[in-house]
Amino acid sequence: MLEKKLEQASQASVKDRRRIVAITSFVLLCAIAMVMLISGLDDQAPLLPASEPQASSQQNAESELRNQFMQRLQAYEAEVEADLSSANLKKWDQPRDIEITTVKDEAISAFAVGAYASALGSLIRLETLAGQALAARDSMFASEVALTRQAVNADDYTQGKLHISKALLLKQDDEQAQVLEAMVEKLPELLSLLKAADVAAIENNLEKEHAAVAEAFNIAPQRQGLKERRDALHDKIRESRFTALIAAGLLSLEKKQISAARRNYAEAKALFPQRSELKVLKQGMISVADELDLKQTKKKVKKAIDEDQWQTAEQLYAQALQRHPEEKAIRDGLQLASRIVALQRDITDYIQRPERLASANIFAAAEDKLIQATVLTAYSRSLAEKSGALKDLLASMSVKIPVFVKSDNQTYIVVKGVGKVGLTHGREIALKPGVYTFEGSRSGYRSKLVQVRLPVGKPALQVEVVCDERI
Known part of the structure; x- marks a missing residue:
């Protein structure tokens, strides 16, 4: 679009210059004719066409300046300006941002009136200003990253959050800064886990201590001493318990936000075609489609829940979660539906096979299911009815x-x-x-x-x- 405007401005400027050249040539011809009349010299006629080579040379020079300006401006916008935009210059150096905008406007304005030399000079100045701004950005970014690392090493969440926010303001897509941000965000949880581990050590609760240390190691594997402490505790706990803790840790890792971020990155990359207009359009279409799909899913789920069809609700939630993995309401709904369906299934099994309740272990397990169902009966009429039936059955099982x-x-x-x-x-x-x-x-x-x-x-x-x- 900019190139088109420049081309239009350039064409208008060329027409103006041609008019000026024509008028100048006419005036020169008239002056020469007067001189010839006065001096009576017949050999001055060959001087008349001299203005044409001079005009042609001037046009060639201006054309070269024009082409050079357009090429450098295109390179500036494609390489430098995009970097400037992501640097958020306006938020931390507004005077420099205003100066860069002003110089660019001056360059384009000069180009539009055909002042190509002036336009090129402004563009060169613009490139210098932009380079200085980016250099300042890089210096500030490096400083903020270093301060963030110091804060993380000192377990200072407040300073870490402050400096990583400044760093991301300067380079929001930098992978190094994103990794540091994740470390900062996990710092409160990490410190809480380490404190819990120390308390467990004082209480001589090895399993609790191991759970806290193992989770802390999963969050910050680079932290010195965590691996050795975890491995030492590993030898003191039964293998089966250790395996269960590892499984829980792996499950926690699967739910980390970074996984969702990677999925988002891959999806975003797949949606960005080379044409920026199509990219924006396609992204908008996908966003609307997701919104409508989510709305329709919630409507179907509500209908199923109102009809006490929790198995249907569970299926709808599971399908929706595949399409909307970051939707917290869908995750929570699936968890609730799964708990209700599982309790309905387990309680029904106890009712249908009451002789199993003669076992003390199974009897205790049935009582535990009733306790779990107590907080969920408000959501499901059938669960409340089954819970009541099981409660009566347990009472009758106690009668010899x-x-x-x-x-x-x-x-x-x-x-x-x-x-x-x-x-x-x-x-x-x-x-x-x-x-x-x-x-x-x-x-x-x-x-x-x-x-x-x-x-x-x-x-x-x-x-x-x-x-x-x-x-």
Whole structure:
């Protein structure tokens, strides 16, 4: 666009110069004619065309200046001006920014009226000013980066944040500064983890200390002593626990913001074609499409939740998260939906297979699921109903059922996993609902196993155990 304007201005200027040359030539011809008339000299006629070579030479020189200006201006805008724009000069040296803008305007204005020599001089001055500004930027940037490193090494978050902000103001796309920014942002969390690790060490809580140190190492692997401390703790903790902590650390690493930043970088690079107009247009189209897609997804999810269809909501959230990995509301929604669906599934399994609750471990696990579901029943009617049913089931599982054990007083009877009945003609015991195995033994006779299922709500039951088969 600028080249087009310059070309139009140049064409207008050329027309003006041609008019001036023509008028000048006419005046010169008239003057020569008068001299010839006065002097009577006949050999002055060949002097008349002399103005044409002179004008042609002048035009060639001006054309050379014009071309040189345009080439240097294009190079300036493509290489220097873009760098100046990213340097945010206006925010830290406004007078210099104004001077650069003014000199550029002067250069273009001079070019527009055909003053190519003046325009080129202004452009050269512009290049010098821009170079000085960028040099000052680079010097300030190096200083701020150095101060940021000092702050990070001193565990000073406030100064680190201050200096890295200044550095990014000067070079917002610099990879070195972005890495430092990430280190600064992680510093409070790192210090908190190290403090927690020291407290755990005082408490002699090796697992807690290892967890804190391992996470701190994941955040700042370059910090001296962290690796050695982590490895020393590793030898004191069971391998299985250590593996679990590593898995948790890897999971945390997968959720770091830097991963999202890389994805964004790759996507952004793929969307930037060579034509800047198309680049802006394409980016706008993608932005709008994402916005509409997100809005529609939220509408569908709300409908599913209102209808208590949490499995549908979970699927919608999972699909949306693939398209919008940075959307916190989608992540939180998926986590909530997944928890509700998992609790519904687990509680339903307990209800459908109540005999499993005879196991103390499974009974305790069911109680834990009820506690987890308590804070989520407000979101799901079906979860509230299932939780109530499981609560009643657990209560009924605590009510023991009378069982009359009949025998011949010769058979020694035990209930596996519960206790002994002994020798008896008949004895009543009480057992919680579940599946039990009665084992009878008698010298000289084959042992006998009798399996009994005690369903919930059974009023009473009789079981006979007699070893009557000789060996």
